[in-house]
């Protein structure tokens with residue numbers, strides 16, 4: 024399978040899609056043209072994950088910080104998301120892809136959220152691939168929200184403070200029933216996490232490529248997966264321990 028071991032694929036790949044603006048600038052185009060070209064990469068990466076049998080894919084499409092961009096660009100992005108959600112609907116249904124939201128519904132334009140909510144509802148029974156769209160997402164916001172929800176449960180008597188643990192906190196996150204990412208891909212060379220899945224990426228492998236997001240297509244995705252398979256994941260243990268236990272790193276993580 025394209026130089027990949029099908030038994031050692033990541034269960035969850037999370038992507039920071041960066042470089043649309045630079046891609047457009049290099050071509051003397053408006054930044055929005057870069058986002059439009061980036062939407063095609065989104066389509067390709069979803070299709071490839073589905074074909075390979077990767078069960079979870081999370082895409083960072085709009086962060087809480089992105090509201091600081093010029094108004095015109097923000098509007099164009101929401102327009103693009105709505106168009107994408109509409110045009111991709113038949114493909115999602117046909118390929119039995121579940122779409123979920125990771126992020127804060129508050130603040131998302133109503134017409135976009137209506138389209139999104141309908142797609143989430145209509146694909147909820149699929150399980151071939153789950154695509155989490157991080158829209159209006161911020162990692163710190165997510166963790167603070169989890170703390171607030173837990174506090175509310177304590178206040179109402181459903182929980183006791185002594186029950187708090189990493190597992191319990193994780194159960195209040197947007198990703199409650201989703202395994203943590205094994206691999207985080209960031210395009211366009213920046214070496215930052217940018218408030219993305221802060222809690223969930225504690226043990227993730229980071230793969231940073233100079234390729235700009237609109238140029239990140241099937242071959243670039245396969246290369247990231249090959250690189251992932253070349254790495255040894257230790258989860259705090261030594262190589263010798265992993266060897267003695269006869270466990271694959273993926274098995275240790277589970």
Ligand code: FPP
Pocket residue numbers: 040041042043044045046054058059061062065082083084085089103104107156211236
């Ligand atoms: C970062 O590039 C990209 C974004 C802030 C938006 C991500 C959106 C897409 C990939 C468009 C399509 C997505 C979907 C889900 C249809 P940048 O603008 O920060 O690039 P720069 O750093 O080069 O300026």
